[in-house]
Amino acid sequence: MKTRMILLALVSVVAFTACKKEKQKTNTTSPTAFNVSVSGKIVTVKNLPADTIVGITSQGQPYGAGKYSFFSLETNTWVPNSDSATTKWDLAFGGSTIRVNNVTSGPGAGGAFVQLANFDDVTDVSNDSTFRVDNHPVSYAIPKGSGKGWYNYDGVNVLLTPLAGRTLIIRTASGKYAKVEILNFYKGGVTPATSASDEIKTYQQRFYTFRYTFQANGSKTF
Amino acid sequence: MTARFVLFFTGLITFFASEAQEISFSSDSAKLLTEVVVTATRTERRLGNVAVPVSVISQKQIQQAGSLRLRDLLQETTGLFLTAGFGAGVQMQGLNPDYTLILIDGEPLVGRTAGVLDLNRIAIGNIKKIEIVKGPSSSLYGSEAMAGVINIITDRSRKELLNASLRYGFGNPDEGWSLPFGNKAFKQTDVSFNAGVTLGKFSFKYSGNALYSDVIGYRINSNNRVPQPVGRFTNMLKLGYTVNEKAVLDVSIRNGYDYIKKEISVSNIGGVSNSYGREINNDWNINPVFTYKFSKKVKSAFRGYISRFNGDEKLRFKEKPDSLYYDGFFQRFYKVENQTDITLKNMTFTGGAGYIIDQARSTRYDNSSSVKQNTIAYGFLQYEWTPVEKMNVIAGLRYDDNKLYAAAFSPKLAVRYNFSTKFYANASVGRGFKAPDFRQLYLNFTNVAAGGYSVFGTIDAIKIITQLQQRGEIAELTDDFNKLSTLTPEYSTGVNIGAGFMPSSKLSVTINLFRNDIDNLIESRQVATRNNGTQIYSYINVKKAYTQGLETEIKWMPVKHLTLTTGYQFLLTADKEELKRIKNGIEPVRDNNNISRTLLRSEYFGLPNRSRHMANLKLTYENKDQVFATVRSVYRSRWAISNTSGNTVYDEFDEFAAGFVMVNLSAGKEFKNGIRLQAGMDNVLNYQDINNLPNLNGRTIYTSIFYDFNKNKKTR
Numbered sequence: 001m002k003t004r005m006i007l008l009a010l011v012s013v014v015a016f017t018a019c020k021k022e023k024q025k026t027n028t029t030s031p032t033a034f035n036v037s038v039s040g041k042i043v044t045v046k047n048l049p050a051d052t053i054v055g056i057t058s059q060g061q062p063y064g065a066g067k068y069s070f071f072s073l074e075t076n077t078w079v080p081n082s083d084s085a086t087t088k089w090d091l092a093f094g095g096s097t098i099r100v101n102n103v104t105s106g107p108g109a110g111g112a113f114v115q116l117a118n119f120d121d122v123t124d125v126s127n128d129s130t131f132r133v134d135n136h137p138v139s140y141a142i143p144k145g146s147g148k149g150w151y152n153y154d155g156v157n158v159l160l161t162p163l164a165g166r167t168l169i170i171r172t173a174s175g176k177y178a179k180v181e182i183l184n185f186y187k188g189g190v191t192p193a194t195s196a197s198d199e200i201k202t203y204q205q206r207f208y209t210f211r212y213t214f215q216a217n218g219s220k221t222f
Numbered sequence: 223m224t225a226r227f228v229l230f231f232t233g234l235i236t237f238f239a240s241e242a243q244e245i246s247f248s249s250d251s252a253k254l255l256t257e258v259v260v261t262a263t264r265t266e267r268r269l270g271n272v273a274v275p276v277s278v279i280s281q282k283q284i285q286q287a288g289s290l291r292l293r294d295l296l297q298e299t300t301g302l303f304l305t306a307g308f309g310a311g312v313q314m315q316g317l318n319p320d321y322t323l324i325l326i327d328g329e330p331l332v333g334r335t336a337g338v339l340d341l342n343r344i345a346i347g348n349i350k351k352i353e354i355v356k357g358p359s360s361s362l363y364g365s366e367a368m369a370g371v372i373n374i375i376t377d378r379s380r381k382e383l384l385n386a387s388l389r390y391g392f393g394n395p396d397e398g399w400s401l402p403f404g405n406k407a408f409k410q411t412d413v414s415f416n417a418g419v420t421l422g423k424f425s426f427k428y429s430g431n432a433l434y435s436d437v438i439g440y441r442i443n444s445n446n447r448v449p450q451p452v453g454r455f456t457n458m459l460k461l462g463y464t465v466n467e468k469a470v471l472d473v474s475i476r477n478g479y480d481y482i483k484k485e486i487s488v489s490n491i492g493g494v495s496n497s498y499g500r501e502i503n504n505d506w507n508i509n510p511v512f513t514y515k516f517s518k519k520v521k522s523a524f525r526g527y528i529s530r531f532n533g534d535e536k537l538r539f540k541e542k543p544d545s546l547y548y549d550g551f552f553q554r555f556y557k558v559e560n561q562t563d564i565t566l567k568n569m570t571f572t573g574g575a576g577y578i579i580d581q582a583r584s585t586r587y588d589n590s591s592s593v594k595q596n597t598i599a600y601g602f603l604q605y606e607w608t609p610v611e612k613m614n615v616i617a618g619l620r621y622d623d624n625k626l627y628a629a630a631f632s633p634k635l636a637v638r639y640n641f642s643t644k645f646y647a648n649a650s651v652g653r654g655f656k657a658p659d660f661r662q663l664y665l666n667f668t669n670v671a672a673g674g675y676s677v678f679g680t681i682d683a684i685k686i687i688t689q690l691q692q693r694g695e696i697a698e699l700t701d702d703f704n705k706l707s708t709l710t711p712e713y714s715t716g717v718n719i720g721a722g723f724m725p726s727s728k729l730s731v732t733i734n735l736f737r738n739d740i741d742n743l744i745e746s747r748q749v750a751t752r753n754n755g756t757q758i759y760s761y762i763n764v765k766k767a768y769t770q771g772l773e774t775e776i777k778w779m780p781v782k783h784l785t786l787t788t789g790y791q792f793l794l795t796a797d798k799e800e801l802k803r804i805k806n807g808i809e810p811v812r813d814n815n816n817i818s819r820t821l822l823r824s825e826y827f828g829l830p831n832r833s834r835h836m837a838n839l840k841l842t843y844e845n846k847d848q849v850f851a852t853v854r855s856v857y858r859s860r861w862a863i864s865n866t867s868g869n870t871v872y873d874e875f876d877e878f879a880a881g882f883v884m885v886n887l888s889a890g891k892e893f894k895n896g897i898r899l900q901a902g903m904d905n906v907l908n909y910q911d912i913n914n915l916p917n918l919n920g921r922t923i924y925t926s927i928f929y930d931f932n933k934n935k936k937t938r
Contacts, residue, residue: 156864165809181818194863
């Protein structure tokens with residue numbers, strides 16, 4: 001009992017100091033307010049909309065406005081669509097597709113691959129890594145499809161959940177490195193229950209919560 | 223309100239108790255040992271001499287619980303878990319409904335949908351008893367008897383009888399206590415009639431049952447409630463002819479007919495599409511048995527069995543009345559068998575052989591008019607030996623030679639030792655198997671409504687996919703495509719070790735430890751992807767799993783007239799490949815904070831749809847004046863329903879259905895003039911879980927009257 005109390009106290013202190021360190025910053029220029037928080041080396045982005053649903057076709061297919069959300073891992077900011085042809089962004093999010101800034105997607109030096117490892121366990125980019133690039137719309141550096149890239153899609157319950165133990169290794173538009181973990185695909189960072197209504201599942205999807213560590217000095221260690 | 227009803231029942235019990243006179247203590251625990259059972263050995267044996275775990279549910283228990291269908295009863299039975307989806311199936315020792323054989327008088331019921339035999343199809347008001355054998359029993363029964371066997375035994379006695387019963391029940395799940403009015407209320411009427419007459423060497427017996435209920439149906443993942451009128455009719459005719467004291471002929475003919483009206487609302491994001499139609503299940507079973515006693519030592523039974531099941535569903539869209547969705551499944555099952563028992567001084571040899579023709583056709587196979595057929599030739603042997611009075615040994619084996627897939631060999635060994643009249647121990651080990659079913663072999667189904675995925679049975683999968691590939695329609699073959707081959711039966715090895723302790727005539731305790739190792743489990747796996755992204759699935763023997771646990775039952779009569787029974791099952795399950803990955807520390811998981819990390823062994827939950835803890839507690843009051851009252855409660859702990867934690871295994875961070883408690887009450891009195899009155903309330907706490915327990919109605923109140931015409935005649 002006593003040790004538990006001490007532990008609890010310790011945890012509170014750590015949590016308190018951690019909170020203090022966090023720099024809260026809300027990006028008001030984005031179409032929907034999202035949230036970026038920095039804690040040590042790790043940046044967490046919450047609720048980044050990615051071509052959210054605006055309507056449903058007569059066949060019952062939900063659709064978005066067809067606009068990607070661009071994001072810079074270097075500056076921790078959302079990048080306006082007008083800068084899509086620049087090297088200002090590193091990742092573009094649209095539905096379940098994540099694109100990197102290179103070849104068919106942009107003018108940058110971007111690239112990516114999916115590493116089968118937990119985010120915390122990835123300490124560097126190994127030298128024998130092969131970075132893939134986008135070949136829009138045929139294939140992407142971060143593969144699309146259930147179980148292939150970063151997510152699993154449950155067709156019965158109509159839910160998309162990020163696969164555990166998959167870290168996206170990203171080469172940014174400027175040729176630097178970052179590791180990214182997609183945490184959630186739904187508004188507020190909470191996957192709806194399987195029993196949730198179709199409406200909730202439809203309109204709360206396409207909101208990314210993810211975390212990353214960007215190595216600004218250009219080295220391959222995080 | 224709840225309190226008032228509990229008070230009402232307590233009052234009822236007190237009233238009956240005050241009425242009670244002295245009682246003759248016909249000890250049920252003594253009966254526990256002398257009760258004759260047939261399912262465990264396919265010969266008549268006293269329960270006290272059977273080496274495998276057997277439980278018996280008597281007609282009286284069925285009556286007192288007010289159970290109408292097999293589902294109602296089994297949900298109150300220790301260690302059984304009722305599954306939802308394709309009707310109500312039963313999970314035994316943690317194995318899916320596909321692996322429990324359901325018999326009527328020793329012959330299998332056919333007509334399973336996706337491996338599930340809907341227990342709502344089976345009326346149990348007119349039966350003699352139910353025997354449940356746990357552990358692999360393929361050594362006697364062949365395919366499907368992997369987890370165990372549930373045998374519904376009808377009355378074959380030549381007794382004269384004439385009785386009828388009527389029951390009416392209602393509920394209103396949304397509004398709690400209100401009366402059976404309003405469009406969300408449901409009503410249920412059940413009528414039964416039984417008559418039996420013996421004329422010289424001939425005997426005739428008829429049982430009829432009709433159930434009409436307008437239970438409210440739910441569509442999974444929606445809160446749409448629609449009335450689903452169901453009519454279920456069961457007719458059974460039994461003819462007996464006693465040729466002489468050596469030869470007896472019995473023929474039983476049974477028909478079950480279900481008509482289920484359907485109104486389905488499918489909300490497909492944009493709008494709701496309504497369809498209406500009906501489902502009909504029509505089940506015929508004809509079972510002639512000729513028994514001949516060659517001598518006191520040699521007895522032989524010649525059995526024939528014809529079973530045919532037609533299930534079809536027709537739906538039309540309200541908006542488009544010419545549209546027709548038609549789904550039909552037809553099964554024919556023919557069997558001939560001889561079983562001969564030779565009884566010597568302290569041993570019995572049972573031997574048998576038979577031949578089965580199993581046929582099916584379905585609109586979901588390549589061609590709805592082509593009949594698929596499997597034939598099975600089989601033989602079995604069982605040796606039962608009583609070396610000393612206290613000991614019983616059973617050794618058995620069966621060989622099934624299948625036309626469509628590999629043969630199966632199923633041995634079994636069981637030992638029981640009665641240390642005294644108060645204590646026994648038993649142990650058994652056996653092998654069970656389940657043959658691949660027609661669906662796994664022949665399915666050819668594309669689900670247009672749900673995105674266009676296809677499932678092909680293994681017989682034609684390679685051919686169909688190769689053709690698609692030649693036409694350039696296949697984008698990719700998965701690794702599992704190369705694993706496609708002829709399916710082999712699924713196997714299990716089951717071990718049961720148990721003991722029973724009866725310190726007095728008022729207390730009995732039984733305990734059973736079990737472990738089932740299942741090999742070769744058939745799983746549907748994606749084998750290819752079409753150019754348009756739709757998946758193609760087929761079946762492969764890949765999985766290995768185990769289920770293990772403990773089951774215990776206590777029966778105690780603390781005071782006169784009162785019996786307390788309680789049962790509990792603890793269950794652990796695992797997929798062996800998953801377990802290996804977790805033990806090697808290579809299975810990731812996304813925890814409650816969405817963060818990926820390595821899954822710990824303690825967080826692994828095993829197979830989905832299984833509760834770790836299940837318990838029941840029943841209190842029965844019964845006096846000499848034929849007055850009874852029962853309070854029965856059932857508990858099930860949470861079970862995993864959906865994998866959302868970013869891996870392919872079920873763990874603490876996945877979605878679970880909540881554990882629940884259900885309480886049922888009943889009370890009644892049998893009068894000397896042959897009338898029996900009964901009333902009850904099922905699901906007193908009105909527990910509902912539309913998504914995970916769609917078969918569970920809300921609180922239901924019922925009352926019934928039974929009249930035995932013969933009894934009245936005798937009294938006069």
